[in-house]
């Protein structure tokens with residue numbers, strides 16, 4: 001294994017796997033830290049953790065265990081993948097995890113770049129934009145678990161990290177890999193080893209990848225990985241033939257616990273298309289009026305593509321959180337989706353589409369999946385995934401995908417539609 005990656009959630013890890021496979025690296029996503037060694041043919045390993053919203057000390061411990069395993073597989077470089085919207089709070093977990101990984105690897109400077117231009121995320125003057133909006137006006141300010149109210153990534157990171165935070169401005173990125181590298185080294189020498197890097201185009205991410213060729217630790221969204229495979233390819237280390245894919249016949253279902261704007265649009269489209277949909281109201285789940293059994297019984301009796309969703313708008317989310325508490329509510333809803341997924345698969349579902357990072361993490365952990373093979377791209381940042389012989393999945397990040405994502409994902413997973 002050449003490149004060892006640690007993803008702080010499961011959708012994000014598949015997003016990263018998608019980038020690496022497209023750029024020609026044989027990539028496997030592992031659900032949690034594996035117990036046994038990797039297949040030697042794997043060139044990039046992504047250890048997916050559910051560490052984005054757990055207490056910081058737990059996220060650090062999990063990430064260091066993942067690092068130990070990846071080091072034992074011989075990795076030469078390490079990547080910490082977090083969200084392209086920098087999902088975190090002043091308590092972490094991006095800063096504390098990066099502090100621990102940098103210390104363990106003796107890494108300085110360390111790039112921080114969540115930019116993902118294909119999904120509209122760009123970093124300019126140290127600020128994060130989602131399309132033409134600053135992060136704090138993008139809808140992320142109302143996220144149920146990690147509301148993002150400050151678009152200045154230098155301030156966000158400084159609040160969470162024990163390391164000095166510097167900046168690599170766009171002008172130095174546009175001046176090429178050497179200029180970018182020089183600026184990062186200068187920042188590190190000035191006591192600011194954690195460097196927020198501007199990037200507004202894929203070309204900028206390619207430049208950053210090249211500038212980071214000999215850095216032990218890189219951090220960012222999936223975009224920061226765009227240029228890394230070329231570094232290994234230049235050294236003649238890649239075998240080629242990164243992707244293999246086989247669609248899956250059978251039944252499908254969609255589970256959505258994402259309350260993000262894009263997902264709510266996808267739910268609305270599904271309803272407008274008169275496809276079967278069951279709304280899981282937070283109150284009914286918390287009071288036990290709605291059970292997993294009811295949801296599964298409903299889904300298995302539907303024709304078409306059944307959608308079970310708790311996706312709700314910010315006002316409904318706030319009201320439910322005020323009533324039940326943010327964490328107990330999130331925990332119960334995630335448990336609901338995990339158990340529903342288990343029963344759906346036991347009941348014969350072979351294609352599962354999940355929306356939301358925490359939700360997808362709960363589902364994948366609930367299903368005790370181990371190793372995921374990354375297939376073709378369904379939408380920017382969302383690949384088709386295979387787990388063993390009988391199950392294929394799409395783990396959709398909350399804010400990814402067009403309005404027709406659910407139908408499109410199912411068609412691709414079933415082999416009714418070819419890749420983009």
Ligand SMILES: Nc1ncnc2c1ncn2[C@@H]1O[C@H](COP(=O)(O)OP(=O)(O)O)[C@@H](O)[C@H]1O
Nearest residue numbers: 144257258260310312330333356357358359398
């Ligand atoms: N109706 C709801 N009210 C409150 N919280 C909710 C509701 N539906 C889902 N949640 C919780 O909100 C969180 C959404 O996070 P996640 O699944 O990561 O979605 P996203 O990818 O959009 O961030 C989950 O913990 C989920 O359980």
Ligand SMILES: O=C(O)[C@@H](O)C(=O)COP(=O)(O)O
Nearest residue numbers: 012015083084356357397398
């Ligand atoms: O980088 C991204 O935006 C995604 O890969 C990701 O991590 C999204 O997380 P969720 O929105 O919580 O699914």
